[in-house]
Amino acid sequence: MNVIRTVKELRQAVADAKAKGLTVGLVPTMGALHAGHVSLIDRARRECEFVVVSDFVNPTQFNNKEDLVTYPRTEAADCEKMEAAGVDVAFIPTVEEIYPEPDTRVFDLGPVAEVMEGAMRPGHFNGVAQIVSKLFAIVEPDKAYFGEKDFQQIAVIRRMVELEGFNLEIVDCPIMRESDGLAMSSRNVRLDAEHRALAPEIHKVLEKSLAYAADHTVSETERFVVETINSTGDLETEYYQIVDALTMQPADPSAQPGKGMVGCVTVYCGGVRLIDNIKY
Numbered sequence: 087m088n089v090i091r092t093v094k095e096l097r098q099a100v101a102d103a104k105a106k107g108l109t110v111g112l113v114p115t116m117g118a119l120h121a122g123h124v125s126l127i128d129r130a131r132r133e134c135e136f137v138v139v140s141d142f143v144n145p146t147q148f149n150n151k152e153d154l155v156t157y158p159r160t161e162a163a164d165c166e167k168m169e170a171a172g173v174d175v176a177f178i179p180t181v182e183e184i185y186p187e188p189d190t191r192v193f194d195l196g197p198v199a200e201v202m203e204g205a206m207r208p209g210h211f212n213g214v215a216q217i218v219s220k221l222f223a224i225v226e227p228d229k230a231y232f233g234e235k236d237f238q239q240i241a242v243i244r245r246m247v248e249l250e251g252f253n254l255e256i257v258d259c260p261i262m263r264e265s266d267g268l269a270m271s272s273r274n275v276r277l278d279a280e281h282r283a284l285a286p287e288i289h290k291v292l293e294k295s296l297a298y299a300a301d302h303t304v305s306e307t308e309r310f311v312v313e314t315i316n317s318t319g320d321l322e323t324e325y326y327q328i329v330d331a332l333t334m335q336p337a338d339p340s341a342q343p344g345k346g347m348v349g350c351v352t353v354y355c356g357g358v359r360l361i362d363n364i365k366y
């Protein structure tokens with residue numbers, strides 16, 4: 087595996103691969119790699135002949151400074167995992183390399199970016215669009231891989247791709263879970279033992295909501311999820327919203343949850359902000 091830290095060298099490595107006729111897959115990450123990331127890399131490895139993984143904690147997508155400072159950084163362990171997964175290039179740039187000047191671009195991401203995470207984390211999705219568009223422009227991958235844990239992020243990235251006219255396939259990959267159901271996340275390492283034991287309740291309640299939804303409306307199901315999660319120890323729901331899986335717009339509150347809808351949740355668990363979702 088080639089560890090590359092500059093844009094210039096990355097462009098060259100990708101150009102060499104393309105000159106050999108290889109298809110290029112990109113897996114954008116912020117490092118702190120876990121089995122969820124490895125599943126994205128494995129999929130890229132199966133589908134593409136040259137796999138680039140970016141490992142970069144992107145400051146422009148953090149609307150909370152403390153979250154940026156405390157975000158786990160585990161470069162050596164990440165490199166071992168990437169090497170073992172057969173990555174061709176690990177792109178690990180500095181902030182100055184990616185942003186030699188402040189990125190002032192504002193993307194017209196529209197309604198997909200205005201709800202849920204967009205409403206709770208002002209500027210977050212614009213920052214995601216900035217870094218992902220830079221990576222797409224540098225690597226020009228045939229395919230790029232994203233995990234469905236960040237369900238809304240995928241919709242926002244698709245919108246950015248449409249706006250910028252990138253020619254690539256966005257591949258969304260299923261959520262990977264711990265054996266107790268907790269969605270894998272780099273933030274899970276911040277949970278202390280007590281909160282780590284509580285956190286799987288989030289997925290359990292989402293699963294229960296599937297049965298509940300069979301004879302309840304969208305708004306009743308949303309209330310059921312929020313109240314059930316909040317009644318568990320130290321869990322506090324920030325939002326639970328059932329939305330159209332493509333547009334991210336809130337489902338009709340009086341409809342019954344069903345095909346084409348996804349419920350997205352954010353929960354504070356001992357100060358750690360966890361997200362998860364479920365398809366109806």
Ligand code: PAF
Pocket residue numbers: 114115116142144147214217218236239
């Ligand atoms: O999902 C993430 O880890 C990040 O938002 C991404 C897509 C790598 C951009 O920094």
